[in-house]
């Protein structure tokens with residue numbers, strides 16, 4: 658046990674630049690300040706904290722993490738959250754989702770050892786069959802898949818989502834306009850209250866989705882949704898080029914049929930991955946995206 662082992666354990670539920678909102682074991686939230694660089698933390702972290710002043714706290718130590726979901730762009734690393742049970746990727750029939758972003762999110766989750774569930778929203782719209790078609794390779798890879806219509810069929814959507822979310826800490830990711838706010842408001846009627854007065858005050862003048870926010874779905878605080886602001890870029894530079902195909906389950910399934918052990922699945926003869934693309938066992942778009950990401954990972958940084 659660290660020397661802070663007798664301090665209370667708290668959960669980081671929100672970050673505001675250099676300070677954090679920490680929830681104690683009774684569910685009470687307060688502003689906490691990290692003691693130093695070592696106590697830098699992210700939403701989802703378990704921290705040892707001590708009271709300071711009348712209603713604030715100091716974070717003395719961050720407990721070891723079970724996992725950390727993050728993206729690594731060319732110049733910066735951005736943590737999404739720590740200690741999550743699953744990633745929930747929300748896509749919609751409209752606007753059409755970027756398959757490249759979807760692949761990147763899946764790769765980052767796979768690299769962090771986090772399960773992913775994909776939910777397709779707005780299935781009341783006529784483009785549903787086409788969206789389903791675009792998701793077919795992901796279904797075939799064995800990912801959890803759901804179809805919902807959060808606005809058109811809220812009750813049915815709750816019933817579809819609930820078994821996946823119960824008892825889980827789910828990090829929600831999805832492009833703008835897919836229905837993330839609709840999802841949060843549907844499943845968490847007191848979402849506004851959970852953001853709370855402290856956060857509102859710290860965030861004054863800024864839109865509430867500029868930071869990652871932890872929401873409890875149930876009063877027992879067993880199921881959580883973690884909502885995060887959108888992003889443009891999704892770099893996966895934490896991945897070694899040779900690891901990339903191993904983080905893409907459909908490529909991985911054919912990578913050990915290659916003639917060369919260090920095959921990059923680009924130009925080599927006797928490549929199991931390219932054979933599988935030709936045979937239609939790996940989708941052409943997934944293979945193209947693999948090539949694009951590989952180029953990114955092997956290109957020099959300036």
Ligand SMILES: Nc1nc2c(ncn2[C@@H]2O[C@H](COP(=O)(O)OP(=O)(O)OP(=O)(O)O)[C@@H](O)[C@H]2O)c(=O)[nH]1
Nearest residue numbers: 779781806807808809832833834835836837838839
């Ligand atoms: N047709 C249809 N529209 C929906 C459904 N669910 C949500 N929408 C609509 O999609 C639009 C975007 O929903 P939001 O919940 O604001 O999406 P968001 O992902 O939070 O978007 P940002 O705030 O841009 O991040 C809204 O106009 C919703 O009413 C649905 O099941 N069917």
Ligand SMILES: [Zn+2]
Nearest residue numbers: 915920922928
């Ligand atoms: Zn190969």
